[in-house]
Amino acid sequence: MKILIRADGGYNIGMGHVMRMLVLADRLKDFSEVVFVCRKNGEFETGVNLIEAYGYPVFTVNGEAIIDQLAGIGGDCLITDSYDADESYFKCTRDIFSITGYMDDLNKVRINADFIINQNIYAQDLGYEKYEGTLLLLGTQYALLRDEFRGLPARKTRRDVESVLVTLGGSDPQNLTEKIALKLGRAFPGITFHVTVGPSFINGDSLEAVE
Structure with a gap:
């Protein structure tokens, strides 16, 4: 299976989208081919550089006709982590890819995808209106944690902070x-x-x- 991950990182939007998708990619690569699709100009170059440093191939796209560019790259599954996605984006990409997923935080648009992940503690309270067949993965049990944060001992509160x-x-x-x-x-x-x-x-x- 070939999985495309659509995410950007940079000066204005931060690196959160890229970082959590890298965690997901590290799990998916055990049984799939994983490639990233990112915008690359001065603003987003650091995001692309970080992904490449982790060893993943990156296809770069521009902001125009992005649906056509995704279709041209091709794949079995598309996972998107971007606030730029709108209802038209979801409709078009679901027609192109066999499986589509979205990493969400805000539930600002109706998301036509096979699955939606929202790892935030408030995710259950956002009132998702899902399409038929959409799997909702909501809450902290779906948090994407890097290996260095897994299995940590219980936190201890120190009386004196140094x-x-x-x-x-x-x-x-x-x-x-x-x-x-x-x-x-x-x-x-x-x-x-x-x-x-x-x-x-x-x-x-x-x-x-x-x-």
Whole structure:
């Protein structure tokens, strides 16, 4: 089986779509051929680079006539993780691919797909109006966790806090990381803060200057 995964990552939209699809791809590759389909321009280049670093082939497309481009690539299954998908997209892709799936967060449009995954804790409360035959996979039991987060011991709460990890994801276009680091450092001078940023973060120089 050939599975296409349609997802983008970059400076403005962050890397969340790509990261969770990489988790899914790592499971699917054991029994399927997995390829990614991504936009690639200045904004989305970091997403493409990350996927390629994980060893997956990437077909790049532009924003125009994307349905035709997906059909041209071909495959048995299409899994989409993108807020750009609308009802027309779902209708057309379901006519092209034998199996279609969508990774959702918001339930903003009616999704015509064979399965919908929403791993958020509030997913059951969104009131999905599904098409006949659509499988709903809703809730945290469907969370896509990387291997390093599986099987961790129960969390222990320390009475005295000595160090804190601060991370706002893969891009942080508003540079909130720096603002938060400044405020935390001033408010809690006795605590060490470890700040982690992602591949699309572009304010590294100014962040490193924070004391």
